[in-house]
Amino acid sequence: MLSVCPLSSLARGEAVRVEAEPPIAVFHTEDGEVFALDDTCTHQDASLADGWLEGCEIECPLHASRFDLRTGQVDAPPAKKPVRTHRVVVEDGHIFVELSAEEPNLPPGVSVGSQGAGGGA
């Protein structure tokens, strides 16, 4: 399991990008739930942790694709593929992520290990 951060250091409505291969985004919703998804939008290279969090949805900051945080499914195009989700465990006030064994849906031109810190195409 990947140790992320104390729950208290991630305010509601905020997200944090965790360096992994590929990077992961952890979201703390206004309702107090915590979700983890691959950080890279499946459409084109952009960090979902930089996006707009509303309810259980994250909107990509670049092209406004929307994904359901619970399932990773696409709620609004241009993205066509879901984002891979990871299981979150909050233990003793600390966020851990159990990495999915499924294949990630990275956008074209992006492969595991190829991403820089700020995205950029």
Place this chain on the structure above:
Amino acid sequence: MRTVAVVGASLAGLSSARALRSQGFDGRLVVIGDELHRPYDRPPLSKEFLAGTFTRDDLALEDADEDLGVEWLLGVRAESLDLTERTVVLADGKRVRADGVVVATGARARTLAGTERLAGVHTLRTLDDAVALRAEVEPGRRLVVIGAGFIGAEVASTARALGLDVTVVEALATPLAGPLGTDMGVIVSALHADHGVRLICGTGVRGFTGVERVDGVALDDGRVLPADLVLVGVGAQPNVEWLQGSGLELDNGVRCDVGGLTSSPGVVAVGDCAAWYDRRLGRHHRVEHWTGALDRPKRAVATLLSGDSSGPDAAPPYFWSDQYGVRLQFAGDARSADTVTIEDGDPADRCFLAVYRRDQEPVGVLGMNQVRAFTRWRRMLGTASVVAPS
């Protein structure tokens, strides 16, 4: 409404077809496009597709198992619109009768006189344009880009990364002074020099040298720049000639109200060809941005299906550009601003956020590698109450 014809099969046309189905229209839906291709994404053409990291399949806008129940008429141009007969007349003589029409014919790249028969001179708008340009982009060749707008800058950036020798020529004293204002235009266009691309401003192009194939670009100041290939990126013009005489009001695009309705009931217009009334600006405004083609069709289709164009105002225009590994994002309107200030970061680090204001009220925001902060500002601009300029 039993039949709707969407004229235009790019992002605005596809988004309209999707909106029609999601808003409950279950009648006959015809989409007409003058290109042979199914809807594809244009922004990567100057970047990932030109660089070779995206394939044609990567450009597809439709999902493989998406079924909108659309009758596609592709590779055929719409020639006229007969409002009395409610009919779109196509170049092959076919006539499509429809109760509702969505005009989404987009825009085309402007060209320069004297380049029609000269090989090696390109524009970039369509997939076919990009395929032709890509075939000529080879390391060591000399590329002259005419126009330092976003297309020109992105092609310069991509070509430079591929090892070409690149010169950009801009007629204005400052590139991007229109969309970003002079101060930010200076900062953003400095990216060219950072990456070894020559930028020549304040001179127009007088003509081209070369017989069958271009070998140079002659500038107004007398210089001749040697060139193996040329990219002309001098803007786009709306494809609305086919509507002349139809009765639709045209003025630099199809004039629409705040909900996308044209001067004729049952006809809405979206995307690069449409000039919607913008209450923030107090005038009609044609927006040539990808995001408008994605978003506004929902609003226009609601207008078409209900006959009522009242509703929320469209979000402020937003666009992005990826150049030289830097992500630029802009939302709002720079032209109406009286000040612009750096709120975060430092232009020298190629990482900053700038806010444009009019009478102290934010009217625009520019981010360079500042995605998270930009997203919050963009939201704020979108939810601010709409006040018409005094």
